[in-house]
Amino acid sequence: MPQIFRPGANALTWMVLALAALLLVALVVVAAGYYRSPYYSQIGDRPAQPVPFSHKHHVGELGLDCRYCHTGVTQSDFAGVPESEICMTCHSQLWTDAEMLAPVRDSLRDGEPLHWQRVHDLPDYVRFSHSGHVNHGVPCEACHGRVDREPLTTKRETLFMQFCLDCHRNPGPRLRPPRAVFEMGWAPEAGTDRDALGDRLMARYHTPSTDRLTDCSLCHQ
Ligand code: HEC
Ligand code: HEC
Ligand code: HEC
Ligand code: HEC
Ligand code: HEC
Structure with a gap:
């Protein structure tokens, strides 16, 4: 009967299996980290706004x-x-020329809500x-x-x-x-x-x- 497995193949098989198990553990750890990470949960996210409202x-x-x-x-x-009208209850008198508030004024003039x-x-x-x-x-x-x-x-x-x-x-x-x-x-x-x-x-x-x-x-x- 021809020998299918060389001597030592057993050890090799075990090594491959052990490596695969290690990889799997590493994958789970990385995935769990990702799930809890600010990247996935979006904690700390601060999307860019048309006006830097504070x-x-x-x-x-x-x-x-x-x-x-x-x-x-x-x-x-x-x-x-809020609609731009609400901002303008104050900003039609306050900071009326502020560049920062130009999108609010434009929105009111054009009847287009801010996005x-x-x-x-x-x-x-x-x-x-x-x-x-x-x-x-x-x-x-x-x-x-x-x-x-x-x-x-x-x-x-x-x-x-x-x-x-x-x-x-x-x-x-x-x-x-x-x-x-x-x-x-x-x-x-x-x-x-x-x-x-x-x-x-x-x-x-x-x-x-x-x-x-x-x-x-x-x-x-
Ligand atoms: C800090 C406490 C708290 C948190 C956080 C909270 N809830 Fe509630 N929720 C309550 C309480 C108290 C009630 C019961 C209100 C009442 O007396 O009817 C309630 C009721 C509800 C109701 C039934 C009332 C209705 O309007 O139909 C739903 C649906 C609901 N919550 C969904 C959620 C969801 C979804 C989240 C997470 C995004 C959440 N809640 C987070 C305290 C909370
Ligand atoms: C108080 C509100 C609330 C109750 C009660 C609730 N869920 Fe949820 N569930 C949520 C919210 C909020 C999400 C969205 C999570 C996200 O943004 O990924 C969610 C997401 C899910 C998802 C999508 C996968 C995931 O985990 O994000 C499944 C499946 C689910 N719920 C099943 C259930 C089952 C089954 C029950 C009853 C045992 C249940 N939920 C009761 C609020 C609730
Ligand atoms: C002068 C107007 C004004 C007042 C007062 C105000 N907000 Fe806001 N709020 C805004 C505007 C404009 C946005 C949209 C831009 C942004 O996200 O900053 C916003 C956005 C938010 C958001 C994020 C909404 C989202 O997209 O998920 C939350 C949460 C919030 N406000 C909570 C509050 C709470 C709580 C209070 C009271 C303690 C409050 N705001 C008072 C104008 C206001
Ligand atoms: C129980 C949890 C809970 C409480 C309390 C709560 N919010 Fe929210 N808020 C949410 C959730 C969840 C969303 C996202 C809703 C969605 O995606 O449909 C949200 C969204 C918002 C938004 C975005 C616009 C909108 O309507 O979806 C604003 C603004 C906001 N909240 C302001 C407030 C203010 C002001 C208060 C108190 C007066 C408040 N929230 C109380 C959970 C809460
Ligand atoms: C009740 C009055 C009032 C309302 C309503 C109001 N603001 Fe203001 N806002 C002020 C005042 C007062 C200042 C200036 C504060 C200072 O000079 O220290 C200001 C300053 C600002 C500034 C520049 C300074 C900064 O750091 O924030 C921006 C941008 C702004 N507001 C946007 C808005 C927007 C957008 C709205 C509508 C969602 C709004 N405001 C609604 C009173 C108001």
């Missing part, structure tokens, strides 16, 4: 309320971005509603972070399913009284039992049960 300036320093510009946020699924680039964008198969959250004690800050400190709007949270579920499993400690929903950096008075406050707020808002809030059909039709 929340730090307008919210942090001038103290404007979110609802002044994001007018849809308590009534609809969408917060919406603000999206910072956050969920896939279409996910259901989400702003009014469903902010009218029930969930603050802007829980999902968008301290926009009042941002010279340019930046993505702060992944908004992946895990992020939503982390809160849906135990929303109490994240809820705020109605007056604090739009506030940045709010904290309850020193000495407040946060869990007890959370329970009171859940009762007040009639927050649905954890079972309901983690049901797939809540977010996926």
Whole structure:
């Protein structure tokens, strides 16, 4: 019978197998790293905008309320971005010649809305509603972070399913009284039992049960 395998082939086979296993592990590690990386999650993304609008300036320093510009946020699924008319309530008097604001003036003159680039964008198969959250004690800050400190709007949270579920499993400690929903950096008075406050707020808002809030059909039709 002719010899098919040379002596030592066994060792070679094992070496090849070991190498393949190592490669596989390396691949999984790289893939997992990629999934958690800012590149995939888009954390820190700051798309170029037609006008370098600063929340730090307008919210942090001038103290404007979110609802002044994001007018849809308590009534609809969408917060919406402001129309140029809203900017011009001030900028028809202030910084009227600023080059930076030329796109806003042109937009108003031509009746063409500015093309603000999206910072956050969920896939279409996910259901989400702003009014469903902010009218029930969930603050802007829980999902968008301290926009009042941002010279340019930046993505702060992944908004992946895990992020939503982390809160849906135990929303109490994240809820705020109605007056604090739009506030940045709010904290309850020193000495407040946060869990007890959370329970009171859940009762007040009639927050649905954890079972309901983690049901797939809540977010996926
Ligand atoms: C003077 C108007 C104005 C006020 C007040 C304002 N915003 Fe904005 N906001 C804008 C504009 C213009 C954009 C679009 C450009 C950008 O992304 O920076 C925007 C974008 C955003 C985005 C990113 C939207 C996206 O594309 O995903 C978030 C989040 C946001 N605002 C939250 C807030 C919160 C929270 C407040 C209140 C604390 C607030 N804004 C107050 C004008 C305003
Ligand atoms: C309530 C009044 C008010 C509204 C509404 C407003 N701004 Fe302003 N904005 C100001 C003031 C005041 C300054 C100047 C601040 C300074 O000189 O320190 C300013 C400055 C700016 C600047 C240049 C300075 C900087 O660093 O931000 C830009 C760009 C700007 N605004 C864009 C916008 C846009 C776009 C909108 C509409 C989405 C808007 N503003 C709405 C009051 C307003
Ligand atoms: C529970 C989390 C959550 C809260 C609370 C929240 N947002 Fe959002 N926001 C999102 C998500 C998710 C998106 C992306 C929606 C999409 O892609 O359909 C978004 C998008 C936006 C946008 C882009 C335009 C739009 O309507 O999609 C703006 C502006 C915005 N949010 C402002 C606000 C403001 C202002 C508040 C508070 C008054 C707020 N958000 C509260 C999660 C939240
Ligand atoms: C910080 C807490 C928090 C985060 C983060 C959060 N939610 Fe919620 N969500 C709630 C609470 C509390 C309710 C119940 C509101 C009520 O009392 O009806 C809710 C309700 C909902 C509802 C049902 C209400 C409606 O409008 O139909 C949907 C859908 C939903 N969330 C989707 C999402 C998605 C998608 C995300 C992630 C992008 C998310 N949520 C992130 C706290 C949160
Ligand atoms: C609170 C809202 C919420 C609930 C409840 C929820 N999901 Fe999701 N789901 C999301 C969001 C947001 C995404 C989008 C993540 C992204 O941007 O990649 C998502 C994405 C997915 C995806 C796409 C793959 C992925 O992981 O990105 C699958 C599959 C999925 N969900 C299945 C489920 C199943 C099964 C359940 C019930 C056990 C469930 N979801 C419950 C919010 C939710």
